[in-house]
Amino acid sequence: MRDSRFGNPERESEVPFKPHSSHWGVFSARMIDGELEVRPYEGDPDPNQIIENFPGALRHRARIAQPMVRRGWLERGPGPDEKRGQDEFVPMAWQEVLDLLGRELVRVRDGFGPEAIFGGSYGWSSAGRFHHAQSQIHRFLNIACGGYVRSVTSYSSGSSQVLIPHILGNHEELAKHNVTWEQVEKDSEIVIAFGGMALKNSMVAGGGISKHVERGVMQRAAARGCEFILVSPLASDLPEEARPEWVSLIPASDTALMMAMVHTLVVEGRHDRAFLERYTVGWPTFERYLLGEADGIPKDAHWAAPLTGVPADAIMALARRLHGKRALVVVSHSLQRARYGEQPVWMGMVLAAALGQIGLSGGGYAYPLGAIAYYGRRKNAVKLPTLSQGSNSVREFIPVARIADMLLGPGEAYRFNGKTLTYPEIKLIYWAGGNPFHHHQDLNRLKKAFAAVDTLVVHELAWTATARHADIVLPCTMTLERDDIGGSSNDPLLVPMRQIAPPYGEARDDFAIFADLAERLGARDAFTEGRTVRQWLEHLYEPTRLGLVQLNLPAPSFEDFWESSGILVPQGPDDGGNLRAFREDPLASPLETPSGKLEIFSETIASFGEADCPGHPAWLGSGYLPTESAPLVLVSNQPRTRLHSQLDFGGHSGSGKHRGREIASMHPKDAAERGIADGDIVRLFNERGACLAAIALTEDIRPGVIQLPTGAWYDPADPTEEKTLCVHGNPNVLTEDVGTSALAQGCTGQLTTVEVERFDGNLPPIRAYDPPLSLPAPASHLDG
Known part of the structure; x- marks a missing residue:
C-alpha cells in the first residue's frame, strides 16, 4: 500500500518536496533558489534532527570538486610514503585519472594477485540499496580484479559477533528478531540496561527508519509501572521519559556487578534451577567458579563492591528486585567495545538465564536493544532490493579493527576465533564508503600504517582525514544528488529516494566511476x-514486487512506486524469534549453538585455550585502572548531533560544539581539582596522543570519568609530528589499538585512561574542513 504521510506539498509551493531517506530517518527535501530545505517524515513520532546537517553540508567548502592525485605519488610513483596526510594535491581530469588508476590496479592485480588489494569499505555511506558504497566497491573488485582481502565483523559489535554464535546462536537473529519495543511497552515489568539505551544511538539505522518509537515506548511503559534501571557511568544513557533509576558504576565493571547479582540469586535460592537444567549447558562448572569453589574467590556482592563502586547492599537489593518479575536484561554495544568485551555480553545472558526469563515476551535477554533503530522491530516479510556483490576468490580476511596490525605486520600470525591466521601483504587499499580516521583507534599508529602501502585510493564527497591521506581521491556524489531506493530489513517503509540537487562540481556516482574503471580492466x-542506474533500480525493485504478489498484497509497478511517496511492506509476527521457539520446545527448535542450548560453559571456546577469553564468563579485570599519569577513565561514545563522523561540517553538528571544539563532559569535582571551569578549553592526553576539547560540567557523570564523543574530524596541529595535537577533539588519538581478546579481536575504542588540563595557550584554528593545498598538474605529466 502507498504511504501518504509526506503530505501534499505541491499545493504549498511550485517546487514540491521529494521523498528521500538517510540512516537517521526518512525525510523529504527540495531546492528553493539554490538553498536546500528538509523536513522530517510526517509519520515519525520523534524525528531525528540530524537531517538538519544536510542544508549546510550540501555545498560546503569541505566538498571535493574534482579528482585529485597526491603530488608525491604522481612524481615518484607507487610506494610507501610518510608524506601521506601532509602532501599537496594535483587536480586531474576524470579520463586521465581513471587511466592512471586503471594501470595501477592492473599492476597490482597481475603482479601480486588480488590478495594484495584490500577492499576497505567500512561505514554507513548511503541509506540507498543501490548506491551503497560497500556493495559497489566489493562488486567492482570481485568482477574486475578477481577479488580482494576483506574485513569481517564490525567496530560496533566485533566481540559479540564472534562470541554469540558459540553461546546463543545466530547473532543477527538475536539482535533483529527477539524482544520488541511492543513487548517492552506491554509486558516488561523491570528493565535493567547495562550501558543504557541512549536515544542518540537508536535514532539511526542502516537503510533508514520511518518511525523513531523508543522514547514514546519507554515513556508509556514507565507510566504503566515498568521500572527502568540504568547501569552506566553516564546518567544520559537512558532518556528521562523512562524515569530511570541510575546505578553509577566504574566503567568496565559490569561483568563483576552481574556476577555478584547472580551470586545473590544462587545463595538465596532465587535462581531458576529448572530453566538452567532444561535450557542451558555448563551451569555447574560456572556455579563452582561463581561460588569460589574453583578459585577460592566467591563472586559475591562484597567482592564486587570495590570493583564496581556500587555498595554491596545495593547490589544484593538489585538482584532481589529482578526475581519474580518479567525482567529484561539489556547489554549495550558499548560494553563489548573494550578489553575483555566478550565477558559482559556472555554474563548478561547468564543473568537472564538465572532469572529464567529468556524467551518470554518483554523478558529475558535483549542484546543490544537500543543500539540501532531497527533493533526491537518486526522483520519485514518480503525481500528488500539488494545489489549482488559477486564472488570473491580471495580467502584471506582480517577482523575489521585489525587494519593497522595488518599493514604494519604483513606475514605476522594472530589468533581469531580459535584459529591462527596470518596477515597478508597489502600493496593497494581501495576505500569507498567510511572514514577509518573516525572508526579506528590510536590514529598516530594508523597514520604509520597507511604510510606503508604502495597506493591508497579513496572515493569521498568531502575532505575527511582519510581522503587527505590518499594518493588518488575521486569525488563522489552525496545521497541527495542521485536516485536510489531506501529501506531497512526491520522497517515497513520502502522509499523512492529522488534526486534533490545536481552533483557538486565534477562529483560522480560510485557506480559511474566503477563502470568506467571496469572498462579499463576489460570488465564493464x-x-x-x-x-x-534507472534500469538497476527497476531490476532491484522487482523481487520486492514479486514478494508482494506472492502474499496477495498490492504490488505497485516500479513506475507507480517511483512516483509515490513510498510504499508500506508487510512485516512478520512479533513472535520472539528463535529464543521464543526454543523456550517453547527446545527439542524441536534448538539454538544454532554446538549443543543446541544456551552455553554458559562453552566446550568450543574452552578448547581454544585463550587466557583472555576462557570457557565461561570470568572476571579478568576492568583493563582500565587509573594511574598517576592517566587518572581519569575516558568514555569515547557515539555523538548526538551526527552519525559517527558523517557530515561533521553540517550545521546541526556544528551547533553541538563550543568555540569550534567537540564538547567533553566532566564532573565538577574532577574539574575543580584541576582548576577547570565550565566552557574552558582543555587538553586531554596520554602516552598515545592529545586533543583539545571544550568542557561542560555536569553531575550526570560519575566522578573519575570524562566523556568525549567520537566523530570530530581529525585535525592535527602539525601533521609532520609523530604525536601531534588534534585541535578539534577526536578522542581516537587517545584510544588504544588492541583487540578485545584473542577470540574476537574486536574494537576497544570505548574506553581508555587520560589526564586533563586547562589549555591556556593560543587556541589553534580549526582547519579540518578546509581543502588541502592543491597545485597545477606538472606539464611533463600532462604531455606524457
Missing part, C-alpha cells in the same frame, strides 16, 4: 550488466 559489461 560484467560490472554493469548493460543496465543504466
Whole structure:
C-alpha cells in the first residue's frame, strides 16, 4: 500500500518536496533558489534532527570538486610514503585519472594477485540499496580484479559477533528478531540496561527508519509501572521519559556487578534451577567458579563492591528486585567495545538465564536493544532490493579493527576465533564508503600504517582525514544528488529516494566511476550488466514486487512506486524469534549453538585455550585502572548531533560544539581539582596522543570519568609530528589499538585512561574542513 504521510506539498509551493531517506530517518527535501530545505517524515513520532546537517553540508567548502592525485605519488610513483596526510594535491581530469588508476590496479592485480588489494569499505555511506558504497566497491573488485582481502565483523559489535554464535546462536537473529519495543511497552515489568539505551544511538539505522518509537515506548511503559534501571557511568544513557533509576558504576565493571547479582540469586535460592537444567549447558562448572569453589574467590556482592563502586547492599537489593518479575536484561554495544568485551555480553545472558526469563515476551535477554533503530522491530516479510556483490576468490580476511596490525605486520600470525591466521601483504587499499580516521583507534599508529602501502585510493564527497591521506581521491556524489531506493530489513517503509540537487562540481556516482574503471580492466559489461542506474533500480525493485504478489498484497509497478511517496511492506509476527521457539520446545527448535542450548560453559571456546577469553564468563579485570599519569577513565561514545563522523561540517553538528571544539563532559569535582571551569578549553592526553576539547560540567557523570564523543574530524596541529595535537577533539588519538581478546579481536575504542588540563595557550584554528593545498598538474605529466 502507498504511504501518504509526506503530505501534499505541491499545493504549498511550485517546487514540491521529494521523498528521500538517510540512516537517521526518512525525510523529504527540495531546492528553493539554490538553498536546500528538509523536513522530517510526517509519520515519525520523534524525528531525528540530524537531517538538519544536510542544508549546510550540501555545498560546503569541505566538498571535493574534482579528482585529485597526491603530488608525491604522481612524481615518484607507487610506494610507501610518510608524506601521506601532509602532501599537496594535483587536480586531474576524470579520463586521465581513471587511466592512471586503471594501470595501477592492473599492476597490482597481475603482479601480486588480488590478495594484495584490500577492499576497505567500512561505514554507513548511503541509506540507498543501490548506491551503497560497500556493495559497489566489493562488486567492482570481485568482477574486475578477481577479488580482494576483506574485513569481517564490525567496530560496533566485533566481540559479540564472534562470541554469540558459540553461546546463543545466530547473532543477527538475536539482535533483529527477539524482544520488541511492543513487548517492552506491554509486558516488561523491570528493565535493567547495562550501558543504557541512549536515544542518540537508536535514532539511526542502516537503510533508514520511518518511525523513531523508543522514547514514546519507554515513556508509556514507565507510566504503566515498568521500572527502568540504568547501569552506566553516564546518567544520559537512558532518556528521562523512562524515569530511570541510575546505578553509577566504574566503567568496565559490569561483568563483576552481574556476577555478584547472580551470586545473590544462587545463595538465596532465587535462581531458576529448572530453566538452567532444561535450557542451558555448563551451569555447574560456572556455579563452582561463581561460588569460589574453583578459585577460592566467591563472586559475591562484597567482592564486587570495590570493583564496581556500587555498595554491596545495593547490589544484593538489585538482584532481589529482578526475581519474580518479567525482567529484561539489556547489554549495550558499548560494553563489548573494550578489553575483555566478550565477558559482559556472555554474563548478561547468564543473568537472564538465572532469572529464567529468556524467551518470554518483554523478558529475558535483549542484546543490544537500543543500539540501532531497527533493533526491537518486526522483520519485514518480503525481500528488500539488494545489489549482488559477486564472488570473491580471495580467502584471506582480517577482523575489521585489525587494519593497522595488518599493514604494519604483513606475514605476522594472530589468533581469531580459535584459529591462527596470518596477515597478508597489502600493496593497494581501495576505500569507498567510511572514514577509518573516525572508526579506528590510536590514529598516530594508523597514520604509520597507511604510510606503508604502495597506493591508497579513496572515493569521498568531502575532505575527511582519510581522503587527505590518499594518493588518488575521486569525488563522489552525496545521497541527495542521485536516485536510489531506501529501506531497512526491520522497517515497513520502502522509499523512492529522488534526486534533490545536481552533483557538486565534477562529483560522480560510485557506480559511474566503477563502470568506467571496469572498462579499463576489460570488465564493464560484467560490472554493469548493460543496465543504466534507472534500469538497476527497476531490476532491484522487482523481487520486492514479486514478494508482494506472492502474499496477495498490492504490488505497485516500479513506475507507480517511483512516483509515490513510498510504499508500506508487510512485516512478520512479533513472535520472539528463535529464543521464543526454543523456550517453547527446545527439542524441536534448538539454538544454532554446538549443543543446541544456551552455553554458559562453552566446550568450543574452552578448547581454544585463550587466557583472555576462557570457557565461561570470568572476571579478568576492568583493563582500565587509573594511574598517576592517566587518572581519569575516558568514555569515547557515539555523538548526538551526527552519525559517527558523517557530515561533521553540517550545521546541526556544528551547533553541538563550543568555540569550534567537540564538547567533553566532566564532573565538577574532577574539574575543580584541576582548576577547570565550565566552557574552558582543555587538553586531554596520554602516552598515545592529545586533543583539545571544550568542557561542560555536569553531575550526570560519575566522578573519575570524562566523556568525549567520537566523530570530530581529525585535525592535527602539525601533521609532520609523530604525536601531534588534534585541535578539534577526536578522542581516537587517545584510544588504544588492541583487540578485545584473542577470540574476537574486536574494537576497544570505548574506553581508555587520560589526564586533563586547562589549555591556556593560543587556541589553534580549526582547519579540518578546509581543502588541502592543491597545485597545477606538472606539464611533463600532462604531455606524457
